[in-house]
Amino acid sequence: MNQHLVVFVKVVDLKSFSQAAEQLHMTQPAVSQYIQSLERLMGVKLLDRTSKMVRLNKAGEIVYHHAVEILGLYSRMQSLVDDLSNTASGTLSIGASYTFGEHVLPHIIAKLSKQYPHIKPTITIGNTKEISDLVRNHQLDIGIVEGNFNQRQLSVENFAEDLMYIFTSAEHPFTQLEMITAAELKEETWIVREVGSGTREAAEKMFVSFGFIPVKVLEFGSAQLIKESVEAGLGITLLSQWATQKELSLGTLSIVNIQGMPIRRKFSIVTHSATFQTKAMEVFKKIAQTSIV
Incomplete structure (x- = not known):
């Protein structure tokens, strides 16, 4: 689930599947698969897509808001664990x-x-x-x-x-x-x-x-x-x-x-x-x- 959220947030932030794929060092079809998989897990479409732009719908806004918070908490959790043995x-x-x-x-x-x-x-x-x-x-x-x-x-x-x-x-x-x-x-x-x-x-x-x-x-x-x-x-x-x-x-x-x-x-x-x-x-x-x- 964590990687699904990473890909989703990146697509939303960049408003582009191709730019997200480039930054994540993935292929564009792989990015699309992650988004489709997340939408299946949520049971609803999250993005409105056209040939020129990617835009959040109402459900997507809810998922994006919590995805950013979840990823932040995950990163902080990892940092705390690392702190136990590192500088x-x-x-x-x-x-x-x-x-x-x-x-x-x-x-x-x-x-x-x-x-x-x-x-x-x-x-x-x-x-x-x-x-x-x-x-x-x-x-x-x-x-x-x-x-x-x-x-x-x-x-x-x-x-x-x-x-x-x-x-x-x-x-x-x-x-x-x-x-x-x-x-x-x-x-x-x-x-x-x-x-x-x-x-x-x-x-x-x-x-x-x-x-x-x-x-x-x-x-x-x-x-x-x-x-x-x-x-x-x-x-x-x-x-x-x-x-x-x-x-x-x-x-x-x-x-x-x-x-x-x-x-x-x-x-x-x-x-x-x-x-x-x-x-x-x-x-x-x-x-x-x-x-x-």
Whole structure:
């Protein structure tokens, strides 16, 4: 059954029998046989197939969702058994929200790979809600997120503090002022992240604490796009110190001086509450915790 699920998930992910066959080092007829066999076992068709595409039907969506979870549990089980007699090794699926994942995680992975070359990490970047949901559904071994999120079925460990500032372009009039008022901030165009992002949550809390609703808000799904838009003079934003170190050193972004800043927020390591900790997970957590001081 395990190989049936492996083939099925690969076909769905790639939306192609031929590409799945290539990646699995199988013939296309063999892939088709596995899918047909799985459909017989389930007693229902799982895929709608045309000459151009492969698409899940309703039954297929149910099987795919549980197949991903089953394969994740199987991999974790194998890693735990291997841990009994071996050093930290095997696959480790790591998720992180954008701020941490794009600006801090690469340095942690570099240390992990140097110290534990037999661990094979895979990285998923998403917003806080997406990463916590993937950990909850056993699709990720471990996640690093910020802000509030549904903690059901998750073990949560706070491990790092981040500082957030209001940023403008280097040419913005605010850079000539010693101190800015909340009334002046209200009139600016604010560039914010999408709903579900920890950075968006922090911005909305800041608006409440300053007692205003921005006159104009632009929503972008990438910190990099936000930074470039602010540099171009499109608006102002709230971002992490981790996400802006390069721009500050180059002088393309400036920090706004206003009472009550910076905003402090916690980053957390999340794992599934019912999951045994593999050695790979334990060493990753240790490296992550000691890398942030």
